[in-house]
Amino acid sequence: MSGFDKDAVAACLRAERARAGMSQGELAEKSGVNVTTISAYERGDMVPGAGNLFALADALGCTPNDIMGWKPAA
Numbered sequence: 001m002s003g004f005d006k007d008a009v010a011a012c013l014r015a016e017r018a019r020a021g022m023s024q025g026e027l028a029e030k031s032g033v034n035v036t037t038i039s040a041y042e043r044g045d046m047v048p049g050a051g052n053l054f055a056l057a058d059a060l061g062c063t064p065n066d067i068m069g070w071k072p073a074a
Contacts, residue, residue: 008069010044016060016067017042031059 017027024042028035033052040046041056048056048067057064065071 004047004068004070006044006047009047009067010042012069013038013048013056013067014042016062019062020060022060027056027059031055 017024020027022030024035024038027033028038031038031052032055033048037046037052038056041048053064053067057067060067
């Protein structure tokens with residue numbers, strides 16, 4: 001069993017991008033991740049690997065955990 005849900009990752013990435021007020025193109029430019037790849041992440045077709053995950057989080061001003069939908073244990 002994997003530690004993530006593609007649909008949850010997609011929803012969290014879309015939410016973080018909306019919170020940051022960025023278009024997919026702006027996020028691509030700021031993160032260095034191809035816009036087609038970002039679109040695939042946001043559709044749930046792919047999940048970012050570590051390098052892209054950290055680049056996206058840095059560009060969005062959030063943590064990789066925020067994008068993955070992982071919340072700290074209570």
